[in-house]
Structure formats: structure tokens, C-alpha cells
Amino acid sequence: MAKLSTRPGISTLAIHAGQEPDPTTGAVMTPIYQTSTYAQEALGKNKGFEYARTHNATRAALERNLAGLEGAKHGLSFASGLAATNALIQTLSAGDHVVCGQNTYGGTYRLFERVLRKYQLDFTYVDTSKLGDIRRAITPSTKMLFLETPTNPVLRLTDLSGACEIAHDHNVVVVVDNTFASPYVQRPIGFGADIIIHSTTKFLNGHSDSVGGIVVAVRDDHIEWLRFVQNAEGAILGPMDAWLVLRGTKTLPLRMDRHNASALVLAEFLAGHPKVTRVHYPGLTNHPQHDLARRQMRGFGGLISFELGSLERARALLNNVSLMALAESLGGVETLISHPATMTHASVPPDRRLEIGLTDDMVRVSVGIEDVDDLKDDLTQALDHI
Ligand SMILES: Cc1ncc(COP(=O)(O)O)c(C=O)c1O
Numbered sequence: 001m002a003k004l005s006t007r008p009g010i011s012t013l014a015i016h017a018g019q020e021p022d023p024t025t026g027a028v029m030t031p032i033y034q035t036s037t038y039a040q041e042a043l044g045k046n047k048g049f050e051y052a053r054t055h056n057a058t059r060a061a062l063e064r065n066l067a068g069l070e071g072a073k074h075g076l077s078f079a080s081g082l083a084a085t086n087a088l089i090q091t092l093s094a095g096d097h098v099v100c101g102q103n104t105y106g107g108t109y110r111l112f113e114r115v116l117r118k119y120q121l122d123f124t125y126v127d128t129s130k131l132g133d134i135r136r137a138i139t140p141s142t143k144m145l146f147l148e149t150p151t152n153p154v155l156r157l158t159d160l161s162g163a164c165e166i167a168h169d170h171n172v173v174v175v176v177d178n179t180f181a182s183p184y185v186q187r188p189i190g191f192g193a194d195i196i197i198h199s200t201t202k203f204l205n206g207h208s209d210s211v212g213g214i215v216v217a218v219r220d221d222h223i224e225w226l227r228f229v230q231n232a233e234g235a236i237l238g239p240m241d242a243w244l245v246l247r248g249t250k251t252l253p254l255r256m257d258r259h260n261a262s263a264l265v266l267a268e269f270l271a272g273h274p275k276v277t278r279v280h281y282p283g284l285t286n287h288p289q290h291d292l293a294r295r296q297m298r299g300f301g302g303l304i305s306f307e308l309g310s311l312e313r314a315r316a317l318l319n320n321v322s323l324m325a326l327a328e329s330l331g332g333v334e335t336l337i338s339h340p341a342t343m344t345h346a347s348v349p350p351d352r353r354l355e356i357g358l359t360d361d362m363v364r365v366s367v368g369i370e371d372v373d374d375l376k377d378d379l380t381q382a383l384d385h386i
Contacts, residue, residue: 010069010184011253018064030061032243054231058239062246063214066204069183069249070196072216074223076230077237081179081199082107084213088175088195090229091222094120097141101128101158103151103356105177106345128158129289131166138170148177153305153340153364154357155280157289160296164192184256186297195222202331203302206248206255210241255333255369260299262375263367267304269376275383278307302367303330305340311360313386314339318363320385323370323378330366335375338364
């Protein structure tokens, strides 16, 4: 009998999707197959495993799990989120054009502009929260729409159904970087997306102890080519990291509920604080796309950004938090605070930063799962130093 019903809930999927007791021992948790090769029974006869760049059972269990969580057909994991993005771009050919959100992750922008342009790929960056801007940017060479929603760090949303409809009318493949939301908060395939990528480094792993990436897809031609690229280019996720992410996804729904709830409490607290000039959080009723967030997301995510009026005031806050760690990255159980302009987005030119509303006084918080009152106390005492 199949272990999962036809429509399992997401918490059940998180624990069981793609997971079977280990065939050798019955181990309930997938073992870490830390091996580079496999003994063959006879020439041309093996158990389906020949060499670990091509096949690894721990990695395969994670790929099935993440495909299940995103409602996709198959997943392929890579050494980092950027390696995953680079792999999915290999579905394109020289001369192809990509329409991309203007507020995409800085490392993605750097990959597109500094590396992939050398291979005659063309990129146009638009404000994808405006569907008309997406439509106008599509040319006869456009083959891919690359979206991030919510964006980092200004937390603007893209209407996924609307964007997919426009793209598909022009035979353009829709890719969503779903790192910021996680499949618990948002499942873009349900809105029509074709390919999803994640930096598993973030919410999926959730414990800030591994770097990795995943691409999940629904179309057989994409899956086949991505599988080929994973082996041909070789930027695979190692078995230990695959196991760590698999351990992480089991508690994803529980963690995301807490991230969502605490972020909303802190966003409301910051919005009412006299030293904070502006708060960006889709869960606030004055967020310009709050209604879209309610339609498209389950909760509003664990990231908040806010403005303090000047770089000096932002610096005073960042240098005085004590429970929160001043660090890049996001999505872990612990709360991290950062200064996007000089940290995560330092590779984005200043004029582009201003264009997307990323000001020098902006601070970003990745809200962890500590007691929210302790987080509020930490922000309160740090704000007192301004
Ligand atoms: C939205 C987003 N996409 C992709 C990446 C790249 O992931 P990685 O650092 O695992 O290469 C990041 C990293 O911060 C990210 O925030």
C-alpha cells in the first residue's frame, strides 16, 4: 500500500515525501551514503549505482522530498543555491533572453551580468510587481522569466498567477527563486511556475549548518536536461549536506509557523516605534501588496526590513544588538540581523540599489524561532542606543 494518501498535507509531505526505510537495514532515517563509488556484481551488472557524482541515495532522498514539498515532478540538488541557478540557466542557449526581477538576489545578478553575459545570454531587469513591465520586456528571443517573491530585502511581491499567464502566452518558461518564502509559505507551481530553485542554505535546511541548492521542475524535458547537467558539470550536493537539509525539512512547517508569527509581532512592534521611519513586511496591512500576500502566501514569511533615517542610526542599532547576530544569510533557527547595502547587496551598484528602494539606512532581520519577547527586548535596547 502506498504510504501517502493522494492529497497529503504539507507537514506529512515534509516528513514522508520521497522517504522509505533504508532497504539494507530498515533504518527509518535515510543514512548518509558517504561513498564515492559502488562495487559492481559483475561486468555490466550493478545495483543501479556506479559512481557517486551520478548517483547517491541520500541526495536522491532529498531530491524526492523537495520535489514533493513543491508539488513538482522531480528535483536535482547542487552544491549551492547559485550552482542551482547556474544549472537551470543551462536549459537556455546563446542568444536567448531572460526577463528578471530588478530586485533579484545580488549573487544572481552578479552571475547573470559578470559570467553568463560572456556566453551571449541577455538579461533585462524589470519591476516584476508590475505585470505590464513584464509584458513590455518580453521580446521574440525571451525564453525565461526569472522571479523572486518576496524580494530581498524590500519584500515586494510578484503576482505569480498573472506573471505565469503573461509568460506562457509568449512560450516563456517561468522560474521562481522560492528561497525567501519556502514551500510551506508559497508553492509557485500551483500558480503555474515551471521551475523552482532554492538556496537550501536558508529555510529548508533551517539550522545554518550547510550550503546547498535545489532545482525542481515539472516538465520532462527540463528534468532530463537538468539531470544530465548535474552529472556533466558535477556541481553536486554532498551526502552529508543532503542529509542535513533532509533533517531540516522535517520541521519546516513547525519552524515556518514560528518564523511567520514572530516576524508579524516584531514588524508591528517596529511600525509603532518612534525611531523607525518605515517597515517593510507583507503582513502589515499598509504593505502595498498585503492583499496579494494573503492570496498567495501562507503567513508572510520570516524576513522584515526597516529604515532608521540614516546610515549612522542603522550602524548604532546593528552594533548594539546582543541576542541577534550581525551576519549575512537567513532562514536559520537563530535571528540574524544585517545591513543589506554593505553586506548582501554590496555587489549591486549604488544607483541600482536606490532604484529598488534599498536605502543605506535599511536593516534586515531574519527572524528566528527564539521567544519573541526576547527578540523584542533586544531590539528595544538596541534602539535605545540611537
Ligand atoms: C534569494 C536567494 N537566492 C539564491 C541565493 C544563493 O544561494 P547560495 O548562497 O546557497 O549559493 C541566496 C543567498 O543568499 C538568496 O538569498
